[in-house]
Amino acid sequence: xxxxxxxxxxxxxxxxxxxxxxxxxxxxxxxxxxxxxxxxxxxxxxxxxxxxxxxxxxxxxxxxxxxxxxxxxxxxxxxxxxxxxxxxxxxxxxxxxxx
Amino acid sequence: xxxxxxxxxxxxxxxxxxxxxxxxxxxxxxxxxxxxxxxxxxxxxxxxxxxxxxxxxxxxxxxxxxxxxxxxxxxxxxxxxxxxxxxxxxxxxxxxxxxxxxxxxxxxxxxxxxxxxxxxxxxxxxxxxxxxxxxxxxxxxxxxxxxxxxxxxxxxxxxxxxxxxxxxxxxxxxxxxxxxxxxxxxxxxxxxxxxxxxxxxxxxxxxxxxxxxxxxxxxxxxxxxxxxxxxxxxxxxxxxxxxxxxxxxxxxxxxxxxxxxxxxxxxxxxxxxxxxxxxxxxxxxxxxxxxxxxxxxxxxxxxxxxxxxxxxxxxxxxxxxxxxxxxxxxxxxxxxxxxxxxxxxxxxxxxxxxxxxxxxxxxxxxxxxxxxxxxxxxxxxxxxxxxxxxxxxxxxxxxxxxxxxxxxxxxxxxxxxxxxxxxxxxxxxxxxxxxxxxxxxxxxxxxxxxxxxxxxxxxxxxxxxxxxxxxxxxxxxxxxxxxxxxxxxxxxxxxxxxxxxxxxxxxxxxxxxxxxxxxxxxxxxxxxxxxxxxxxxxxxxxxxxxxxxxxxxxx
Numbered sequence: 001x002x003x004x005x006x007x008x009x010x011x012x013x014x015x016x017x018x019x020x021x022x023x024x025x026x027x028x029x030x031x032x033x034x035x036x037x038x039x040x041x042x043x044x045x046x047x048x049x050x051x052x053x054x055x056x057x058x059x060x061x062x063x064x065x066x067x068x069x070x071x072x073x074x075x076x077x078x079x080x081x082x083x084x085x086x087x088x089x090x091x092x093x094x095x096x097x098x099x
Numbered sequence: 100x101x102x103x104x105x106x107x108x109x110x111x112x113x114x115x116x117x118x119x120x121x122x123x124x125x126x127x128x129x130x131x132x133x134x135x136x137x138x139x140x141x142x143x144x145x146x147x148x149x150x151x152x153x154x155x156x157x158x159x160x161x162x163x164x165x166x167x168x169x170x171x172x173x174x175x176x177x178x179x180x181x182x183x184x185x186x187x188x189x190x191x192x193x194x195x196x197x198x199x200x201x202x203x204x205x206x207x208x209x210x211x212x213x214x215x216x217x218x219x220x221x222x223x224x225x226x227x228x229x230x231x232x233x234x235x236x237x238x239x240x241x242x243x244x245x246x247x248x249x250x251x252x253x254x255x256x257x258x259x260x261x262x263x264x265x266x267x268x269x270x271x272x273x274x275x276x277x278x279x280x281x282x283x284x285x286x287x288x289x290x291x292x293x294x295x296x297x298x299x300x301x302x303x304x305x306x307x308x309x310x311x312x313x314x315x316x317x318x319x320x321x322x323x324x325x326x327x328x329x330x331x332x333x334x335x336x337x338x339x340x341x342x343x344x345x346x347x348x349x350x351x352x353x354x355x356x357x358x359x360x361x362x363x364x365x366x367x368x369x370x371x372x373x374x375x376x377x378x379x380x381x382x383x384x385x386x387x388x389x390x391x392x393x394x395x396x397x398x399x400x401x402x403x404x405x406x407x408x409x410x411x412x413x414x415x416x417x418x419x420x421x422x423x424x425x426x427x428x429x430x431x432x433x434x435x436x437x438x439x440x441x442x443x444x445x446x447x448x449x450x451x452x453x454x455x456x457x458x459x460x461x462x463x464x465x466x467x468x469x470x471x472x473x474x475x476x477x478x479x480x481x482x483x484x485x486x487x488x489x490x491x492x493x494x495x496x497x498x499x500x501x502x503x504x505x506x507x508x509x510x511x512x513x514x515x516x517x518x519x520x521x522x523x524x525x526x527x528x529x530x531x532x533x534x535x536x537x538x539x540x541x542x543x544x545x546x547x548x549x550x551x552x553x554x555x556x557x558x559x560x561x562x563x564x565x566x567x568x569x570x571x572x573x574x575x576x577x578x579x580x581x582x583x584x585x586x587x588x589x590x591x592x593x594x595x596x597x598x599x600x601x602x603x604x605x606x607x608x609x610x611x612x613x614x615x616x617x618x619x620x621x622x623x624x625x626x627x628x629x630x631x632x633x634x635x636x637x638x639x640x641x642x643x644x645x646x647x648x649x650x651x652x653x654x
Contacts, residue, residue: 016126017196018150057128060146078576080148080515083524087149088516090444090526093179093194094149 008045009036009074010052011084012062020084020095021059023052029059031099033085034073039064100161100467101246101391103211110254111208114215118142119201126198141221141259143214144200147519153192153200154217155207159227159245159269160188160470160477164457167468169210171453177203182453184438184446186472186510186559187266188226189217193517215253220261222252222332226268228277229471232394233433233479235425239288239295241271243389244324247381250388251325258332262339262347265332266304273590278472280312280592281305281564283349284331287590289318296320301331301361302353305558309594310350313358315365323373325381330368334361395465395480397428405483408490415490417543418501423486426479432486434464434478435471436493437500437508441537445511445529446474455496459489472561473510475503506541506548506615507533510561514554514571515578521554523571523578524604528552531608536615545615547628549588564588566630567614568595569607580607584614584641585633596638598645610645617644 010023011033021029022036030036039045045064052062066077076082087094103111118138125135139145143154155170162170170190174182177199178192185191195203207213217224225245232240248267252258258265269286270277279285285300296318303312319327335349338356353361408415424433436456438446448456456476460468463485469477481489493499502508509532512518514525529552536542551565555572562568568583579601586595602610615629621640622632633641642649 013146013150016198018146020149056131057126060132079578080573083515084148088193088526089524090516090530091179 005040005042005045006077007067007069007074008039008064009033009067010039010045010048010062011036011065011081012052012059015058015060018060023048023062027051031095032073033067033076033081034070036067036074038067038069038074100163100242101158101211101388107211108208111211111213111215114142114213114254115201115204115208118204122197122201137219140219141216142200142204143217144197145218145519147193147513147517148515148521149517150194151197151200152517153195153203153214154185154189155192155212155214156217156224157188157190157212157470158249159225159231159242160229160472161227161231161242162468162470163466164461164468166210166212167453167457167460169206169212171450171457173203173206174453175450176206181447181449183444183513184448184470184474184476186474186512186561187224188229188470188472189224190470191513193513218264220263222248222255222258222265222267225249225252226266226277226282226472228270228272228275229469229473229477230276230424230433230479231271231469232392233426233431234272234274234276235427236274237272237427238290239271240389240392240394241269241277241286241288242392243385244286244288244297245269246388246391247325247385248328250384251329251381258336261332261336262341263344265335265349267328275588275590275592276471278561278564278588278592279303280590281309281561281588282312284328285312291318294320297324299327299331302350302358303592304348304350305561305563306348307345307556308348308350308354309558309563310354311592311594313353315358315362321385322379322382323369326372326376327365327369330372331365333372334364334368338364395467397431397480398482399430400482400484402430402483405486408487412487414494414501415487418490418499419486421501421505422503426481428480430483432481432483434481434486434489435503436476436478436498437502438475438498439502439508439533440497440500441502441507441533442530444526445509448476452496452498455492455498459492463489473508475508502542504547504549505543506536506545506550508549509533510549510551510565512553512555512559514552514560518554520557521571522556522573523554523580525552525554525560525569525571528569528571528580528604528607532611535608535612539612541615541619544625545619545629546625547630548615550611551586561588562586563594564592565595566633567611569611570601572601574601578604580604580610582607582610582614582645584638585630587630598638598642599649600646613644614641617641
């Protein structure tokens with residue numbers, strides 16, 4: 001039996017600086033996970049990923065990442081995605097100080 | 100050291116010009132990522148978790164002070180003020196912007212450095228013993244051959260689209276400090292009846308299928324070396340598997356075809372290729388290159404300042420005891436500068452620290468520096484009378500940690516703090532282990548120990564050949580760390596044995612502490628190292644200490 005679809009966000013890296021970005025419902029790219037569009041429908045997820053992949057001059061390596069609703073917007077589920085929302089743990093670099 | 104000639108300079112300028120145009124075409128959208136990716140990888144540019152990463156080759160780990168200063172300049176001008184030295188004698192910049200990379204490459208070219216073939220399915224940066232040309236135990240300096248291989252493999256048309264990457268390492272000493280047995284081809288310089296030749300190991304490698312290299316040829320004379328290496332790579336390039344990325348390395352070919360059959364293929368190919376080298380231009384080139392690596396003029400002056408400091412200053416003495424190695428010349432020492440201060444990131448140096456090391460090399464050490472695969476920096480030729488001044492300068496720069504070869508001198512890959520392939524973090528694990536044993540004041544009591552940590556099965560942190568190896572994995576969405584014991588990366592190379600189930604992120608430091616306290620209680624006397632105890636007793640007593648519940652269940 002196919003597994004139930006779990007909610008997702010579309011995420012990628014920005015072409016110019018490589019920073020982690022998230023696709024929003026109004027077709028922007030945000031640096032904040034909480035502003036991402038939380039996708040709950042599998043067919044819609046496929047379409048949104050295709051939308052992202054078409055933007056070859058803006059984004060690199062778009063994919064669907066598991067997410068869940070949170071108080072301020074979608075939150076990451078897997079620890080890798082948590083790290084991507086803040087940056088490395090050995091220096092105060094990246095999103096944890098830049099956002 | 101090797102100085103670029105006009106050909107080298109022109110080649111690099113042209114290559115950088117090409118890449119600049121490729122970056123421009125990517126940014127304006129005329130190249131897709133799919134088209135651009137193989138081009139950027141050929142020039143050392145990765146896309147990591149949070150940003151791009153530029154991997155710059157430090158061929159056979161050798162730098163002069165001008166090159167080190169330029170690495171510092173890149174760190175400050177285009178990165179966040181630091182660089183990360185890797186287990187393959189490269190330096191990585193973790194935060195460049197795509198549009199800045201062509202300028203970074205041009206700045207590197209000014210001092211004869213590049214990022215060519217630090218990625219992609221090509222022959223990668225050739226690594227060598229970091230004590231090359233200085234070590235007391237050396238048969239011959241391995242760097243001329245390493246430079247010859249660099250020149251031969253750079254942009255070699257036959258070897259640009261191979262089944263997978265291909266790594267060479269070379270040692271000129273019987274004590275293997277270059278982990279040659281864990282490379283696709285490992286070369287060991289040997290002497291037979293007064294003639295210098297090369298033992299060729301093939302099929303070593305770590306990663307998902309760790310294997311120790313096997314001897315393909317006991318003794319290849321200098322005049323046959325390049326055609327023999329070319330034949331070996333060509334045979335693998337022709338018949339190596341391309342159907343499965345994980346089975347594409349030459350170690351799998353050795354495993355599947357068998358060493359003898361591969362040797363026969365290589366020898367047949369060699370007889371075809373050898374005539375192409377007629378006239379011995381490769382040998383003449385090797386001799387010319389060797390001239391660049393002539394040893395410096397060693398002075399014969401007294402070492403009283405060193406002897407006095409050693410006798411009177413316990414901090415200096417402790418550093419001298421751990422961070423110096425025997426030099427081939429009387430009155431000289433090899434200095435290893437630790438980039439492993441407890442709590443810091445293994446292998447990282449700030450731009451200021453790089454400049455301090457460059458200044459010391461220029462002033463006291465014949466203008467030479469080395470980067471070791473163990474992620475430290477070496478001043479290979481230092482007269483002992485300069486050591487107190489060097490130590491004082493290093494201390495002021497936070498670089499005088501006296502821990503070479505000890506528990507806190509840990510190899511760690513970037514792991515999931517940076518790497519897109521990682522399955523778990525490695526840097527904070529290294530930081531916490533080093534800090535814990537510093538607090539316990541057990542570092543010197545434990546003695547020689549190599550801990551190596553990788554954040555995924557690709558094993559950039561060489562965990563299989565760590566006396567204690569740690570492998571970070573993702574187990575059902577949680578970081579989990581497996582331990583191997585008894586690995587060894589030297590001439591007696593051995594793959595470590597897994598202890599059993601892994602440990603959670605907040606358990607792994609405690610597990611290492613359990614292993615080392617078990618060692619302290621079991622060793623015959625303080626002269627028996629951890630590795631010796633491991634070999635004498637096997638891993639059973641360590642398993643019993645790590646998994647007491649298993650013992651209880653069995654009872």
